[in-house]
Amino acid sequence: MAGNSLTDNSDFIAFDFSSDEEEKKTKYDNDESGYHTKSTTHKTGESNSKYPWIRNNDHSRQIEISDWLTMEIKDFINYISPSAEEIQARNGLVKKLRQSITSLWPDAELYCFGSFATDLYLPGSDIDMVIVSKRRNGKYDNKSSLYQLSSFLRTRGLGVNIEPIAKAKVPIIKFVDPTTGIHIDISFERVNGIKAAELIVSWINETPGLRELVMIVKQFLSVRKLNVVHTGGLGGFAIICLVRSFLKLHPRVVTGSIDPLANLGVLLIEFFELYGYNFGYDSTAIAFNDKGDAMYVTKHSNPALQGRNPFLLAIQDPHDPSNNISRGTHNLRDIKRAFGGAFELLANKCYDMYNASYKERLGQSILGDIIKYKGKQRDFEDARETVTNHAYLAASSGSSKSGTLPPLPSEGKRGKLHEDFQFYSDLSDSEDELSKLQAVYEKSQESSSKATKERSIKVDQLMGIQDNEDADDSYDPTQLTKTAVQDFSDSDDDDTKSQAKKNGPKVDERNKRDYWLMKGSSF
Secondary structure (H helix, E strand, O other), rough: OOOEEEEEEOOOOOOOOOOHHHOOOOOOOOOOOOOOOOOHHHHOOOOOOOHHHHHOOEEEEEOHHHHHHHHHHHHHHHOOOHHHHHHHHHHHHHHHHHHHHHHOOOOOOEEEEOOOOOOOOOOOOOOEEEEEEOOOOOOOOOHHHHHHHHHHHOOOOOOOOEEEEEEOOOEEEHHHHHOOEEEEEEEOOHHHHHHHHHHHHHHHHHHHOHHHHHHHHHHHHOOOOOHHHHEEEHHHHHHHHHHHHHHHOOOHHHHOOHHHHOOOOHHHHHHHHHHHHHHHOOOEEEEEEOOOOOOEEHHOHHHHOOOOOOOOOOOOOOOOOOOOOOOOOOHHHHHHHHHHHHHHHHHHHHHHHHHOOOOHHHOOOHHHHHHOOOOOOOOOHHHOOOOOHHHHHHHHHHOOOOOOOOOOOOOOOOOOOOOOOOOOOOOOOOHHHHHHHHHHHHHHHOOOOOOHHHOOHHHHHOOOOOOOOOOOOOOOOHHHHHHHHHHHHOOOOOHHHHHHHHOOOOHHHHHHHHHOOOOOOOO
């Protein structure tokens, strides 16, 4: 009998490492295991080596499959969230480095930014730090400081595998802490990362579901090695912006029709559908207004969002409209293909589980086929509420001393982009549902500029089902669907295999879309 291609890690995006390569890893390589403990309160129940986060959390009795997926997402987030030991180890490491560096340079300050400062880090993620002079005079932004600190870290035994990268656009020192095995990146005199961390923390606090979806998408891309920017992957800030804009422009979320935290399963599937099939990468960019609210604009509205290759993701930096934070994501076709495949896998697995008997559901995971967590067994305790992450606290309170976040330039300076807008929230129940969604979308695209109005993008091009005639000629969603069906045809279920081969996709895209529109618990 043919093996299952999903469990064999041969799904729609192949892994780039082999078993031989895994054996060559040093003890300082990131392995998603870190320095965790096993909770004594979760000893009962069967351990599932494939899907360890479902231990003691069997949701197979759920009538609504979307509720099952939502609960499993929450289980996985709880499973990979940092333990008390992990938070304390990172706090201790940052404190040690801060004390050591200030002993070398008394007028220097060391700050954290990135995923550790925003509490969006996966097990084994690195820590991004920046050294800033107290006088904010750029004193340490030079090669001399780069090499002096590298020598200092080496002679004091503060790091191993120390690698100063002087020729990068942003020179950094990369090294590994010998005690915890955590990877560290230190840059100099760049406060934009600090400001971004403060903004992201404010987004998390005001956007329910943002952290959960970001963590799932980050893990999804990480195991497929599509999250490394210098190889064309999608960086952490860009992922956050994608999820933020998805939630803030989702018609049912902004009108209060659904609670995001109660409908994470539906939203995850729709996220993959939007960015895997329906988003207009050729002409559409994601931007943010002065209040940090997301909006869609045409690439032609801002020269900074245009590139040599029109089929690239464009995300306008919330702090600098002249900067496209996703300009390095040149591997967009693989990322889009992965998102599309994830939509197919999740939707088909949900249909399989909906029609399966209770016995067939036992031990199954809807999320597992796209997550593929490869780390060691972890505990199930999210310690973020009991142990303070000092870097997150600094970003939350804005105590970075970097000043308040600068406002975006005025409309005249940024090429007449969209003005501030508000969504409809008081639509009457008697209005037609389609009219509601259309009204919400059109309101989000309003502008005082007639030229901008003429460039507005229709809702069916951004949120609807993409017409095959308008699809990118170089990318065939039908072919991707066939690939996903072939993956499922390798399953042990002979009936499923036969049906997939004879009938192709189990349901067409529009039926899937209609199905998920009805699955929110508040619909």
